[in-house]
Amino acid sequence: MSTPTEQIPPEQTRSTRRDGDVAAAPPKLRRRPMLIAVSIVLTAVGALLAAYLLTEIAGTNEVVAVREGVSRGEQITADDLVMANVSYDSAVRPLPWSDARSLEGMYAQYDMAPGSIVTRESVIEELDVPQDxxxxxxxxxxxxxxxxxxxxxxxxxxxxxxxxxxxxxxxxxxxxxxxxxxxxxxxxxxxxxxxxxxxxxxxxxxxxxxxxxxxxxxxxxxQDASPAGPSSTVESSASPTSTAESSASPTSSRTSSSSTSKTEDAAPRRTESTRSRS
Missing domain, CATH: 2.40.30 (Elongation Factor Tu (Ef-tu); domain 3)
Incomplete structure (x- = not known):
């Protein structure tokens, strides 16, 4: 004889499934924006610190160099500058690449060959012009x-x-x-x-x-000597007159010397006449 099986009512089965579904649902996690922001900041700081340590270990710095060469007195533009990696040297003070924009519009104080490192002493803000x-x-x-x-x-x-x-x-x-x-x-x-x-x-x-x-x-x-002006041309054109004056100067000097000698000769004569009277 077969044993009769108990049949579970459909309502009980549904309620049991519902209860099981609710129990199996994972708990909801609370998001904290402050922790997310702190983690992002720490990640960025860590990346910067790693880059700094890598630069220090490699011993190179990003500095400003000249691309095509700049002549003395030439105005510097952005196209003239290029970034270069050089090893640190206390004897040389190159400008960091972060200061490249500050060089635009300045003038080269010396001739800089292509690839040369730019220092603060190699540029000036304005060209020196004498007052005259x-x-x-x-x-x-x-x-x-x-x-x-x-x-x-x-x-x-x-x-x-x-x-x-x-x-x-x-x-x-x-x-x-x-x-x-x-x-x-x-x-x-x-x-x-x-x-x-x-x-x-x-x-x-x-x-x-x-x-x-x-x-x-x-x-x-x-360079510091004053360039000659048109006055030099006028002086050169007037040189014949000055030449004539210079050529006439010996005569005047002879006349003055003769008059001086006459005066000197007259002085002893006056002395002799004074003695004879006395």
Whole structure:
């Protein structure tokens, strides 16, 4: 005989399943934003500390270097600078790469070859110009200036031909301060240091477009010397008069010497006449 099986009512089965489902559900975790923020900060600090230790172990620092080379007196731009990794040396004080932006707009105090390290002593904020001189920016089209690269300290002459071709041109000596390409992509702008009294004439001549630049020498040892102005040309043209005066000077000296000798001769005669009277 078969044993009768007890049948569980459907309602009991459903309630049991529901109770089992509720008991098996995992507990909900509470999120703490403060702990998340602290963990992120600690992770960032750990990464920075690891990078610092790696840099110290390697013994290199990120410093500022020159990419293509900069001539003395040339204005520094962002394209001229590049990052370089060098080993630490107490004898050299290179600028860190974080200060690269502060160098933009400054001027090179020395010639810096490509790849050379930039220090604080190798740049200046402004170019030194004596009080009796001025810097004039001149625009030159191709063919009106030397094809060679001009550098700071080059001895040049600004030659203004004028509109009348029959008149001789006027030249203004000076020194090159810096050069840069013009915005039109054709010409070149050259900053020339001239005498302050000649600066208006040089600027006016540049406005006509009938000016040329002549390179005389590259003796940079005489940069502080004042460039000669048009007055030197006037003095040279007036030299014949001075020559005539100098040629006439021997006659005047002879006359003065003869008059002096006569005076000296007259003195003893007066003395002798005085003695005879006494």
């Amino acid at each position: 001189q001025s810097v004039v920016g001149l625009y030159f089209e191709p063919g009106r200036m030397p094809s060679d690269i001009l550098r700071n300290g080059d001895v040049v002459r600004v030659v203004a031909s004028g509109e009348d071709p029959t008149k001789p041109p006027t030249s203004y000596p000076g020194y090159v301060m810096s050069t840069r390409p013009a915005t039109d992509g054709r010409g070149t702008i050259v900053d020339v240091r001239v005498q302050a009294s000649q600066a208006p004439q040089v600027a006016a001549a540049s406005g006509t477009g009938l000016v040329s630049l002549v390179l005389d020498a590259r003796d940079r040892g005489e």
